[in-house]
Amino acid sequence: MFLAVVFAYPLYTIIQQSFTQPELGIGNYERFFGTDVYVQVLIRTLVTSVLVTVICLLLGYPYAYLMTRGGPAARRMLIFFVLVPLWTSLLVRTYAWTVILQDTGLVNQVLQGLGITDRPVHLIRTTTGVVIGMSQILLPFMVLPLYASLRTIDPSYMRAAANLGARPWRAFMRIYLPLSLPGVGAGSLIVFIYALGFYITPALLGSPKDALLSQIIVTQVSQLLDFGFGSAMAGVLLIVTLVLVAVLARIVRPATGSQDR
Amino acid sequence: MRRAVVTRGGSALLSAVVIAVAVVGCGGSEEGDTSTAASGSTSGGQLTFNTWGGAYQEAQMKAIVEPFRQETGTKVNVTQPIDYAKLKSMVDTGNVVWDVADVEPYVSRRGCKEGWLEKLDYNVIDPNGFLETMPKTDCSVPNGAFGLPIAYRTDKWKDAHPRNWAEFFDTKKFPGKRSMPKYAESGILEAALLADGVKKDALYPLDADRAFRKLDTIKKDIVFWESGDQSEQLMNTGEVTLCACWATRMHDTKVNQDTPVAIEWQDAIYGWDDFVVPKGAKNLKAAMEFINYGTHPDREIGMTKYTPWGPSRTEAAANADPETRDWVPTTPEHTAIGVPLDYDWWGENAAKLDEQFAQWLLK
Numbered sequence: 119m120f121l122a123v124v125f126a127y128p129l130y131t132i133i134q135q136s137f138t139q140p141e142l143g144i145g146n147y148e149r150f151f152g153t154d155v156y157v158q159v160l161i162r163t164l165v166t167s168v169l170v171t172v173i174c175l176l177l178g179y180p181y182a183y184l185m186t187r188g189g190p191a192a193r194r195m196l197i198f199f200v201l202v203p204l205w206t207s208l209l210v211r212t213y214a215w216t217v218i219l220q221d222t223g224l225v226n227q228v229l230q231g232l233g234i235t236d237r238p239v240h241l242i243r244t245t246t247g248v249v250i251g252m253s254q255i256l257l258p259f260m261v262l263p264l265y266a267s268l269r270t271i272d273p274s275y276m277r278a279a280a281n282l283g284a285r286p287w288r289a290f291m292r293i294y295l296p297l298s299l300p301g302v303g304a305g306s307l308i309v310f311i312y313a314l315g316f317y318i319t320p321a322l323l324g325s326p327k328d329a330l331l332s333q334i335i336v337t338q339v340s341q342l343l344d345f346g347f348g349s350a351m352a353g354v355l356l357i358v359t360l361v362l363v364a365v366l367a368r369i370v371r372p373a374t375g376s377q378d379r
Numbered sequence: 380m381r382r383a384v385v386t387r388g389g390s391a392l393l394s395a396v397v398i399a400v401a402v403v404g405c406g407g408s409e410e411g412d413t414s415t416a417a418s419g420s421t422s423g424g425q426l427t428f429n430t431w432g433g434a435y436q437e438a439q440m441k442a443i444v445e446p447f448r449q450e451t452g453t454k455v456n457v458t459q460p461i462d463y464a465k466l467k468s469m470v471d472t473g474n475v476v477w478d479v480a481d482v483e484p485y486v487s488r489r490g491c492k493e494g495w496l497e498k499l500d501y502n503v504i505d506p507n508g509f510l511e512t513m514p515k516t517d518c519s520v521p522n523g524a525f526g527l528p529i530a531y532r533t534d535k536w537k538d539a540h541p542r543n544w545a546e547f548f549d550t551k552k553f554p555g556k557r558s559m560p561k562y563a564e565s566g567i568l569e570a571a572l573l574a575d576g577v578k579k580d581a582l583y584p585l586d587a588d589r590a591f592r593k594l595d596t597i598k599k600d601i602v603f604w605e606s607g608d609q610s611e612q613l614m615n616t617g618e619v620t621l622c623a624c625w626a627t628r629m630h631d632t633k634v635n636q637d638t639p640v641a642i643e644w645q646d647a648i649y650g651w652d653d654f655v656v657p658k659g660a661k662n663l664k665a666a667m668e669f670i671n672y673g674t675h676p677d678r679e680i681g682m683t684k685y686t687p688w689g690p691s692r693t694e695a696a697a698n699a700d701p702e703t704r705d706w707v708p709t710t711p712e713h714t715a716i717g718v719p720l721d722y723d724w725w726g727e728n729a730a731k732l733d734e735q736f737a738q739w740l741l742k
Contacts, residue, residue, distance in 0.1 A: 155741040221556070222617050243602065326561065326603060326740035334737065340464045341562065342733045 129356075132349045139346025146350030156334070160354065163331040166249065166320075167313035171260075173253040174309045175302065178260035182301070185261075186268045197265075204258045212319045215251040216242060219323065243325040251323045256312055260305040267301020307366050314359055331355050425454040426665040429466075430481040432459035433607070434631055438685035439481075443673040446681075451672075453665050466657055470495040475659040478666040485564050487519035487653040488726025497656040503667040508676070508692045510709060512719035519653035522674050523682060524689030526626035526708030526717070527566040528647030533639040535620040543646050544574035547621060548593065550600050557621035558613050561603035563736035564725050566648035567594070569718060570623055573646055583721045587732055591739050603740075614638055623648075630687050630706040642706065649708040650720040651691060683707055 136146050150156050185196045203211060218224045221238035229235045241247045271294060279289035317332040324330075331351060338348035428444065430436050436459055444455050458477070463486050469475045482490075490496035496518040504520060513521040529547050531540040535555075541547040547557065547570070559567050568590040569582055575593040577586070594601075602619050604610040610624045611632040622629075626647075632638040654670045656663065672678065679695035682688045689709030690696040696709040704710060708717060725732075 153738070155738045159741060220616070220618055327742070329741055334741070337737050340462065342730065342737065343464055343467055345464075345468075 136349035136353045146347050170252045170313045171310045174260040182264035200258045200261050212322050247323040248320045251319045256309045259308045263304040264301040271297045424665045426478045426662045427456040428479045429458045429477040442681035470658045478660045478662045484653045484722035485725035485729040487655045491518035495658045500667045504671040519655045521651045521691035522654045524649045524651040524709045526649045529643040530622045530624045530629045532620040544570045548574040556619045558602045558619040559623045561605045563732040579718045583724045626706050647717045
């Protein structure tokens with residue numbers, strides 16, 4: 119009941135608005151898919167989210183693995199390093215990235231100080247900047263589920279594989295990786311969905327050309343006062359997210375089975 | 380999100396977050412942000428005034444709100460930031476909390492036409508003495524102007540700086556990043572057309588396609604600012620050394636952060652803000668009195684003591700405070716070489732150009 123009031127009702131109004139303002143029908147959706155730039159933004163949102171998810175996975179997997187192998191003290195340390203950024207405000211962290219990445223920022227000062235470049239390397243207001251910032255911010259959401267999953271893998275499986283003559287790489291691919299897939303799936307899903315709706319980081323670290331869907335929704339609603347079209351965009355984002363979650367959940371599921379043997 | 384929301388060191392995005400929350404319909408921020416000029420007297424009524432926040436609001440508090448409270452005994456709640464989406468949805472949903480709002484004139488013209496603003500009572504408000512280039516309407520009176528001149532870092536451009544918009548757009552002569560405002564009604568299109576050789580009395584109706592073509596030529600060198608704070612920060616850190624920026628903000632960063640910045644007033648674009656009353660406001664009478672009081676020449680001169688906000692009445696504009704006068708956009712010496720925005724045209728075309736601008740940004 120509580121959920122219905124605070125969650126379902128606003129959602130219902132948004133969807134309803136998208137079909138009724140300014141007039142009844144699917145005009146808003148036709149306009150969205152009929153305009154090249156909006157479709158491009160949708161595609162860019164998806165591509166950026168995939169990219170961020172992959173980077174988080176590549177960084178998060180070895181990290182989570184280290185967490186499972188370290189002693190209690192090392193593990194506490196590693197968990198601490200993951201959690202600290204999580205406790206820091208998203209806005210503060212993004213703002214810190216602008217200070218680091220801007221043309222007169224830390225990275226460029228170091229590069230120029232070392233004589234590696236004489237002109238600033240443009241990091242901020244590029245897709246690179248957005249991806250760097252989003253990856254750092256979303257990394258904990260990858261590491262934590264991964265860690266939870268990797269922790270349950272019995273190390274003796276790997277020893278058994280080695281015993282039976284598997285080289286480390288083969289043992290990893292055949293034994294460890296499949297067993298870790300539920301964690302990979304959960305982490306990727308969380309990171310990907312978060313990334314789809316990201317607003318602050320791309321707005322601060324990207325240029326208008328790197329705008330993601332949530333940014334143009336804000337433009338429509340608070341700047342252009344076009345509630346109907348903004349709602350339609352939100353509707354598109356919601357539907358795309360639901361479809362992808364359904365697909366991903368299906369991909370991940372068979373691997374889950376292998377764990378309950 | 381157009382103007383100051385966070386005073387200093389804050390970011391544009393904080394305001395965006397506030398707006399995001401506000402749009403979702405959480406009215407909580409309102410109470411949180413309220414600064415009340417509590418009334419000592421019991422005689423007066425009350426009134427809620429919504430404005431932009433930051434140093435601008437502080438100046439309004441000192442120059443208008445406090446004296447108004449003392450003279451009339453009216454209790455004034457001051458809320459911020461201004462949010463056009465919220466203003467419109469207040470009227471749409473019949474829950475009008477604001478009595479007076481400080482908005483840009485393309486909004487007041489659209490709101491007047493679409494019927495979500497009250498007609499003003501010119502028996503209470505003095506209708507005379509406004510600058511010719513800043514006309515009042517049935518629903519709005521101008522309360523003061525912001526200049527959008529060329530601002531430049533004096534340490535970077537010691538010997539020569541861009542002296543008009545054509546030079547501002549000349550990236551060969553003046554290489555490096557420059558900042559411009561990120562919304563269509565700011566004057567950015569006018570600047571582009573002036574740079575492209577359009578005469579200032581032939582700007583309207585705007586040839587938007589031509590303006591966008593001209594902007595395309597320097598698009599990769601433009602860093603867009605979304606809030607006044609952001610423009611100050613860009614100039615202060617030297618991320619950009621040239622800026623189409625509000626003079627009030629450049630004055631602020633020079634005085635408070637020692638940023639080496641100066642203004643070129645030739646062809647400086649200026650727009651202004653209106654006081655408006657949302658349809659269905661609960662304290663109509665007090666709202667009219669407040670608007671009349673706030674646009675009195677004495678109060679407008681008072682404003683210029685704190686910030687170079689351009690008076691809208693000629694008498695005040697001619698007598699701006701000597702300390703800030705060089706930064707005030709509507710003094711006779713600055714209007715003589717300046718370019719006013721035509722908000723009657725913008726009122727008709729804002730929606731269309733907002734859309735075109737938003738799409739152009741994404742390209």
